[in-house]
Amino acid sequence: MIIPADFKSGFVAIIGKPNTGKSTLMNLILGEKISITSAKPQTTRYAIKGIWNTPNHQIVFVDTPGYLKPRYEMQEKMMRIWNDAFKDVDLIIFLAQISGFPSEFDTEVLQRLKYLKNPQLAVFNKLDLCPDANLEVLQSHLPDSITESIMISARSGENVPELIEAIKRFTPYHEPYYEEDQLSDLPMRFFAKETIREAIFHQFEQEIPYATAVIIERYTEAPDKVVIDAVIWLERQSQKPIIIGKNGENLKRIREYAERDLSRFIQMEVQIHLWVKINPNWRKKSNALKELGFG
Numbered sequence: 001m002i003i004p005a006d007f008k009s010g011f012v013a014i015i016g017k018p019n020t021g022k023s024t025l026m027n028l029i030l031g032e033k034i035s036i037t038s039a040k041p042q043t044t045r046y047a048i049k050g051i052w053n054t055p056n057h058q059i060v061f062v063d064t065p066g067y068l069k070p071r072y073e074m075q076e077k078m079m080r081i082w083n084d085a086f087k088d089v090d091l092i093i094f095l096a097q098i099s100g101f102p103s104e105f106d107t108e109v110l111q112r113l114k115y116l117k118n119p120q121l122a123v124f125n126k127l128d129l130c131p132d133a134n135l136e137v138l139q140s141h142l143p144d145s146i147t148e149s150i151m152i153s154a155r156s157g158e159n160v161p162e163l164i165e166a167i168k169r170f171t172p173y174h175e176p177y178y179e180e181d182q183l184s185d186l187p188m189r190f191f192a193k194e195t196i197r198e199a200i201f202h203q204f205e206q207e208i209p210y211a212t213a214v215i216i217e218r219y220t221e222a223p224d225k226v227v228i229d230a231v232i233w234l235e236r237q238s239q240k241p242i243i244i245g246k247n248g249e250n251l252k253r254i255r256e257y258a259e260r261d262l263s264r265f266i267q268m269e270v271q272i273h274l275w276v277k278i279n280p281n282w283r284k285k286s287n288a289l290k291e292l293g294f295g
């Protein structure tokens with residue numbers, strides 16, 4: 001690859017409170033589902049990098065957990081990930097919902113941002129639900145550290161091309177950090193784990209999705225398919241019959257959802273075998289969290 005003299009490359013952190021559309025926005029820009037999504041808050045637990053490439057740009061988006069007040073050890077680690085996302089990024093995108101802005105959590109995030117030296121851009125999402133929103137009114141709640149703002153709809157794509165142009169303006173001249181065909185710096189085992197977890201989030205309500213974690217015990221690539229052995233952790237024995245379902249129907253739906261989604265992503269047949277294991281209070285155990293990839 002011949003790198004043009006005016007090539008731009010940089011890192012962009014997307015932050016905000018839970019369920020504002022951070023993952024949806026990153027996936028839309030990339031044109032691939034790198035980060036799992038659901039209508040439930042706190043779906044994202046890790047910092048997930050998605051790499052957007054053009055002949056003249058490479059922008060590395062960092063999707064972060066939603067800002068929250070930690071109630072147990074896993075959430076404390078999620079907030080450490082959130083804080084670390086600011087380090088060495090070229091731009092911070094503060095993402096908020098138009099409706100109800102600023103919420104208490106929005107205000108807390110903005111208080112932190114005003115002391116940071118990183119360039120900052122405010123993005124107000126869900127314009128499709130609030131077509132009469134007034135940008136000037138929204139801007140009046142922003143600190144001086146945020147120098148530009150825009151209203152978009154990550155669902156419909158409205159104003160997203162304009163957002164991309166704004167991001168390009170903030171991106172410094174630099175050679176690419178990754179290969180031009182690379183979508184993320186994370187291994188396929190990670191995406192397999194997250195896709196199974198997304199299937200759980202889509203199928204179950206209330207506490208079950210938050211009480212689950214996924215461990216990939218085997219990820220084998222054959223010439224014609226990928227075979228995955230995965231274990232779903234639960235916190236209580238009473239949760240096991242719920243996630244398995246009558247005659248294993250719920251577990252079957254989880255498997256089929258994940259196989260279908262991963263097959264689309266890697267363009268190959270995927271075969272998943274699932275087991276369920278009780279790991280009491282895993283969200284509060286350091287050794288369990290370390291096994292899940294929390295440092």
